[in-house]
Amino acid sequence: MLVTQQVISGLMLGGIYVMVAVAFTLTIGMLNFLNFTIPPIFMIAGMTGWGLTYYGLPFGLSDGGIHWAVALVVGLAAAAAASLLVERFTYRYLKAKYGDATEHAIPLVSSLGFLLIFENTVLILLGSDSQAFPVPFHDANLRFWGLIVSIPQMACLAISLGTVALLSSMLKGTRTGRGLRSIAENPEVSTLLGVNVHRIVPVMFLITGLLCGLAGIIFTLNYHEVSAYMGNEVAAKAIAAMVIGGLGNIWGAVAGGIIVGVVETLSIHYFGADTIKISVWGILLVVLLIKPQGLFGHTRIGKGKF
Amino acid sequence: MSGYWGGILGILCINIIFAYSIFLPAASGQLNLGGAGFMALGAYSAAYLNTALELPMWITIPGAAIFTAAISFVIAFPILRTRGVYMVLATFAFAEVVAGVIINMEAVGGASGYEVPSFADLDVLAILAIATIGFVFYLLATRFGLSMRAVHDDENVAALFGVNVRMTQVMTFTIGGALAGIAGALYAHQYNYIEIQYFNIMISIFVLLYVLIGGTQTAYGPLFGAILFTFLPEFLRLPEMAGVANGAVLAEWRFVIFGAFLVAVMVFRPEGLITRAMVDRLRHGRAPEDITGEAS
Numbered sequence: 001m002l003v004t005q006q007v008i009s010g011l012m013l014g015g016i017y018v019m020v021a022v023a024f025t026l027t028i029g030m031l032n033f034l035n036f037t038i039p040p041i042f043m044i045a046g047m048t049g050w051g052l053t054y055y056g057l058p059f060g061l062s063d064g065g066i067h068w069a070v071a072l073v074v075g076l077a078a079a080a081a082a083s084l085l086v087e088r089f090t091y092r093y094l095k096a097k098y099g100d101a102t103e104h105a106i107p108l109v110s111s112l113g114f115l116l117i118f119e120n121t122v123l124i125l126l127g128s129d130s131q132a133f134p135v136p137f138h139d140a141n142l143r144f145w146g147l148i149v150s151i152p153q154m155a156c157l158a159i160s161l162g163t164v165a166l167l168s169s170m171l172k173g174t175r176t177g178r179g180l181r182s183i184a185e186n187p188e189v190s191t192l193l194g195v196n197v198h199r200i201v202p203v204m205f206l207i208t209g210l211l212c213g214l215a216g217i218i219f220t221l222n223y224h225e226v227s228a229y230m231g232n233e234v235a236a237k238a239i240a241a242m243v244i245g246g247l248g249n250i251w252g253a254v255a256g257g258i259i260v261g262v263v264e265t266l267s268i269h270y271f272g273a274d275t276i277k278i279s280v281w282g283i284l285l286v287v288l289l290i291k292p293q294g295l296f297g298h299t300r301i302g303k304g305k306f
Numbered sequence: 307m308s309g310y311w312g313g314i315l316g317i318l319c320i321n322i323i324f325a326y327s328i329f330l331p332a333a334s335g336q337l338n339l340g341g342a343g344f345m346a347l348g349a350y351s352a353a354y355l356n357t358a359l360e361l362p363m364w365i366t367i368p369g370a371a372i373f374t375a376a377i378s379f380v381i382a383f384p385i386l387r388t389r390g391v392y393m394v395l396a397t398f399a400f401a402e403v404v405a406g407v408i409i410n411m412e413a414v415g416g417a418s419g420y421e422v423p424s425f426a427d428l429d430v431l432a433i434l435a436i437a438t439i440g441f442v443f444y445l446l447a448t449r450f451g452l453s454m455r456a457v458h459d460d461e462n463v464a465a466l467f468g469v470n471v472r473m474t475q476v477m478t479f480t481i482g483g484a485l486a487g488i489a490g491a492l493y494a495h496q497y498n499y500i501e502i503q504y505f506n507i508m509i510s511i512f513v514l515l516y517v518l519i520g521g522t523q524t525a526y527g528p529l530f531g532a533i534l535f536t537f538l539p540e541f542l543r544l545p546e547m548a549g550v551a552n553g554a555v556l557a558e559w560r561f562v563i564f565g566a567f568l569v570a571v572m573v574f575r576p577e578g579l580i581t582r583a584m585v586d587r588l589r590h591g592r593a594p595e596d597i598t599g600e601a602s
Contacts (some may be wrong), residue, residue: 034391036511089569105337106576108394109518112511113568120561236402236507243395274417277406285399289384292392 005147006265012150012222014261015157019215020238021245021253022164023208029248030184030204036111037086038212038238039231040118041079045216046226049075050133051126068135072220076213083209086114087202122228130227133220156218163214164254167207171250176203184248237264240284246294255296312428316496318536319431320489323438325516325528327485330442330478332514332522334454335461336386339394341513343401344483346505348374348490350414353422353500358413363424363495367434370491371484378483382476401510408502419501426495434492438485443525445481454478458522519571521578524585531579539564 020042027035052071065071090110171177179200182190191197219234220226241260245252260280267279287295324345331338352370355361361369381400388396409417445451453474456464465471494500512535520531542560545553556563571579 028391032391034394089573105518106572108337109515110569110572112515113565113572115511116565116568117562120559120565124558124562232507239395240399243399247391274410275406277402278410281399281402281406285396285403288388288392288396288399292388 002269003266006269007262008147008149010262010265011258012153012157012261013265014241014258015153015160016215016219016222016234016257017238017241017260018164018254018257019160019211019218020234021241021257022167022250023211023215024235024238024242025245025248025250025253026204026208026211028242029250030180031091031107031201033091033107033111035086035208036108037083037090037114037118038208039235040115040122041082041086041209041212041231042216042219042234043122043226043228043231044082044118045072045075045079045213046133046220046230047075047122047126047228048078049217049220050131050226053134054131068133072217076210076217079213079216080206080209082118083205083212084202086111087205090114091201091205119228126228128228130225133224133226135221135224150222153222156222159218160215161254163211164250167211168250176200180204237261237280240280243284244287244295246296249294249296252294252296256294314536314540316428316431318533319428319435320492320496321513321516321532321536322435322529323485323492324489324513325520325532326438326442326525327482327489328513329517329522329525329528330445330454330482330485331475332517333446333458334474334478335458336475336479337394337514338397338479338482339510339514340397340399340401340404341486342505342507342509343397343404344374344378344486345490345493345509346401346404346408346502347377348487349494349500349505350408350420350490351487352491353420353494354414356422356424356495357420363426363430366424367426367488367491367495371487374487374490375480375484378486379476379480382479382483386472386475386479398507398510401505401507405502405505415501417502419499422494422498422500424495425498426492431492431496434488438488439525439529446525450474450477515568519568519578521580523577523582524580526585527578527580534579538567 020038023038024035027033027038049068049072052074053065053068056065090107171181179190179195180203182193182195183197183200187197215234216231219230237260238257241256242253243256244259245254245256263279263283264276267275271279324341327344328338328341348370351373352366355366355369356363385393385396385400408414414420446454453464453469456467456469457471457474461471464474490505516531516535517528518531520529520534521527539560542563543557546557547553575581
């Protein structure tokens with residue numbers, strides 16, 4: 001029974017990893033670019049939400065804090081805006097000037113620069129302490145057959161899977177989605193065939209920003225706690241999830257996220273908290289070395305350059 | 307020299323050696339985001355030799371270098387099968403596994419840290435840093451250095467011209483591992499106390515930045531990068547320490563300024579601050595013809 005409970009908690013935790021892992025896998029699959037701004041964007045959503053509920057609007061526009069739901073929506077918008085800012089200075093600018101920006105480690109370094117900018121700005125403005133986030137539903141648990149299932153967590157897992165399903169159908173069905181997939185195959189040929197790369201790449205950054213922001217909000221609502229470093233641990237696990245699922249494979253990232261969530265809670269349960277690193281990263285290293293295309297088949301990426 | 311600047315210079319020496327350990331694989335086209343893992347291996351092996359076996363420093367530092375080099379050599383074969391973003395992830399995962407193993411090893415103190423009795427002062431650090439600089443400049447001037455450059459620019463063409471690509475990559479990875487081991491051992495002996503939480507992803511990221519911002523084309527790049535990155539945050543703190551008005555604001559925002567600087571460098575000079583063409587121009591007073599066709 002206890003094991004079943006651990007698996008259930010793992011599934012909930014996995015829901016958060018799923019969304020961040022999909023954001024990572026999209027950027028790598030489309031642009032061959034490991035986006036290190038994903039952890040701070042995740043954090044920006046939660047911290048902006050907390051700052052607004054605690055301090056209220058900046059420049060004295062409101063008396064005291066604003067409602068938590070409104071604040072979190074603003075947080076989501078802030079995450080999307082941050083992601084578009086990254087696109088402006090990381091990908092678009094370099095793409096225009098040097099041809100294939102993915103040939104070099106340039107976007108990687110730029111995104112590390114943005115990681116420092118975002119994280120330290122939040123540290124300066126809102127402090128480095130962990131903060132309690134005020135949400136009304138503290139104990140909304142369903143209990144059946146001795147198992148505890150938290151309703152918000154269940155809703156969050158559903159939201160996260162629903163968002164990914166929506167994204168997947170968008171990639172299949174819409175014109176923008178087809179454009180994105182063609183860029184993933186070959187940027188030059190898709191430009192020749194009339195895909196406007198400069199219009200479509202920002203759409204992708206908008207999607208990843210929204211995914212990370214939504215994941216940050218879900219995390220905040222579930223754990224009632226935010227901090228300037230909340231993104232780092234989650235993003236590390238999401239990278240592991242992405243690799244297990246295969247780089248560039250959206251449904252692989254979903255499966256990977258859930259696997260990492262369950263492995264994490266089970267290894268805490270059986271071996272204690274200090275062994276998470278070995279189990280999660282050990283699995284990751286083995287998968288990378290033995291089956292680098294991931295557990296769920298091959299996608300056409302990783303052209304062999306940075 | 308005050309203790310403050312002495313401390314900074316000590317960090318600088320360690321950073322220079324560490325930067326070269328990442329530079330060597332990078333100069334042959336391999337991005338290593340696991341620097342912290344190799345440094346931790348060096349630090350903990352030196353600390354173990356020093357504490358448990360009570361060996362003196364002139365054995366522990368080479369011992370740490372050999373141990374780290376051996377581990378690097380063994381994992382180089384599977385890790386160098388991966389490339390590009392996969393290699394970045396594999397080295398990152400390796401560093402996390404190292405941290406995970408060490409935190410569970412009670413023999414080296416686990417999560418609570420580990421004491422190191424012997425102290426290395428600035429002389430030792432400076433001698434080893436200068437020796438490392440000389441060694442890397444020498445290495446790049448040899449035929450092997452030329453092979454590294456060829457492998458970096460194009461693996462297939464290098465192989466076509468008879469360069470042993472696999473051997474070159476494994477060698478640079480192993481020598482890089484040895485240098486990271488020395489950097490870790492010096493860190494352990496300089497601070498006399500190590501804890502695994504220090505060897506985190508940020509250390510790996512920063513050392514990769516020293517190399518990529520400095521430039522991977524010449525051996526001057528990582529040297530310049532390490533010097534710049536060690537001193538820039540400190541210089542931004544100087545106005546505050548001198549009591550200049552609003553100096554505290556500058557000190558507080560220094561990492562944001564630093565991040566903006568990184569983004570700006572990548573926009574205006576993506577091949578790093580020190581390029582091969584620049585070094586040639588300074589040395590010969592003219593710009594040589596670009597034989598590689600494009601800056602890479």
